[in-house]
Amino acid sequence: xxxxxxxxxxxxxxxxxxxxxxxxxxxxxxxxxxxxxxxxxxxxxxxxxxxxxxxxxxxxxxxxxxxxxxxxxxxxxxxxxxxxxxxxxxxxxxxxxxxxxxxxxxxxxxxxxxxxxxxxxxxxxxxxxxxxxxxxxxxxxxxxxxxxxxxxxxxxxxxxxxxxxxxxxxxxxxxxxxxxxxxxxxxxxxxxxxxxxxxxxxxxxxxxxxxxxxxxxxxxxxxxxxxxxxxxxxxxxxxxxxxxxxxxxxxxxxxxxxxxxxxxxxxxxxxxxxxxxxxxxxxxxxxxxxxxxxxxxxxxxxxxxxxxxxxxx
Numbered sequence: 001x002x003x004x005x006x007x008x009x010x011x012x013x014x015x016x017x018x019x020x021x022x023x024x025x026x027x028x029x030x031x032x033x034x035x036x037x038x039x040x041x042x043x044x045x046x047x048x049x050x051x052x053x054x055x056x057x058x059x060x061x062x063x064x065x066x067x068x069x070x071x072x073x074x075x076x077x078x079x080x081x082x083x084x085x086x087x088x089x090x091x092x093x094x095x096x097x098x099x100x101x102x103x104x105x106x107x108x109x110x111x112x113x114x115x116x117x118x119x120x121x122x123x124x125x126x127x128x129x130x131x132x133x134x135x136x137x138x139x140x141x142x143x144x145x146x147x148x149x150x151x152x153x154x155x156x157x158x159x160x161x162x163x164x165x166x167x168x169x170x171x172x173x174x175x176x177x178x179x180x181x182x183x184x185x186x187x188x189x190x191x192x193x194x195x196x197x198x199x200x201x202x203x204x205x206x207x208x209x210x211x212x213x214x215x216x217x218x219x220x221x222x223x224x225x226x227x228x229x230x231x232x233x234x235x236x237x238x239x240x241x242x243x244x245x246x247x248x249x250x251x252x253x254x255x256x257x258x259x260x261x262x263x264x265x266x267x268x269x270x271x272x273x274x275x276x277x278x279x280x281x282x283x284x285x286x287x288x289x290x291x292x293x294x295x296x297x298x299x300x301x302x303x304x305x306x307x308x309x310x311x312x313x
Contacts, residue, residue, distance in 0.1 A: 016043050017068050018070045019068050020074065021051050021060075021084060022050060024052040027050060029074060029109050030050075043142065044289070051082065057089070058091060071105070080112055179207045181242075182242045191273060204300055234266065238307075240258070240261035241299075245273045255280055267289070269291070270289075289302045
C-alpha cells in the first residue's frame, strides 16, 4: 500500500507493463494497439519501441522504467528480416529481465509467414482473425483469464473476457488541458522553457510552473510559503507533467510535488530528457502516461492520451 501526503492510502498497482516493439512502417498499428489497451483500462503501462534504429531489444527492456511483463512484437514484412525479430525475441523469451520472466506474444499484422520458431508458439493473428477478435484474444492473455474454446480452429485459443475498466474518480476532472510542470529547477530549466514556448501554440496544453528557485530545505519553516504557492498551482491544473532529467530522482522538491499531485488525483504524465534518466519511484508506481521522446509530437500525444483522446490511425 502507498500513502500520499494527504493521508490517502492507495493500493499498489497490479496492471501489467506491456511493451510493443515494431519497425517504423508499422508505427500506426503500434499506436492504435497501445491506445486501445490504455483506453480499455487493460493497463496504463504500455510503451512502444521503434526498433528501426537497430538498438538491442534486451537493453531497451532492461532500461525500462518499470519491469516488463508482456512483449508484443509486431510481425510483418517490414520487420521479419531484422535482427531483433530473427534473434533477440528468442533470447527475451528464455531469460529474466530485471528479475522478471517476460512473456513474448507475437502479433501478426499482415499476410507474411511467421518465422518457424514462432509458428509453434501462441501468437495473436490480427491478419487472419481481424482486429476485433484478435484484440479480444490479446486482452484475454494479458488479463490471464480462462477462455472457452473458439468456434473455429485457430492459431490462438485465448479467452474473450469483458474488458477490465479502471475505476472512475470520485469527481469528474475539468476538461481543460492545464498542466503543472514539475522539473529540477537548477538542471532542467531549458526543458521548462521549451514547454512554455510550445504552450503558446493553439493545439498544445496550457502549462503552469513554479518559477521560484526552491533554495531552502523542503521541511524547513522557510519553505512553507513556497509550498503553499505550488499547492495552489497544482490544484488549479488538471494534469501533472514531470520532466525527468539526470538528477530528478533525487530531487526532494520534485518528489513532494509528485506526491501532492497524486493526492489531488491529477492526470499524471512523464517525459525523460534522455533514456538513462531514472523516473522517481512515486511517479513510476502510479503508471503515468509516458512520452517516448522530448519532442512536440511525442509530448502532445502523451497529453492527449492522458486526457482520453486516443488516435487509432
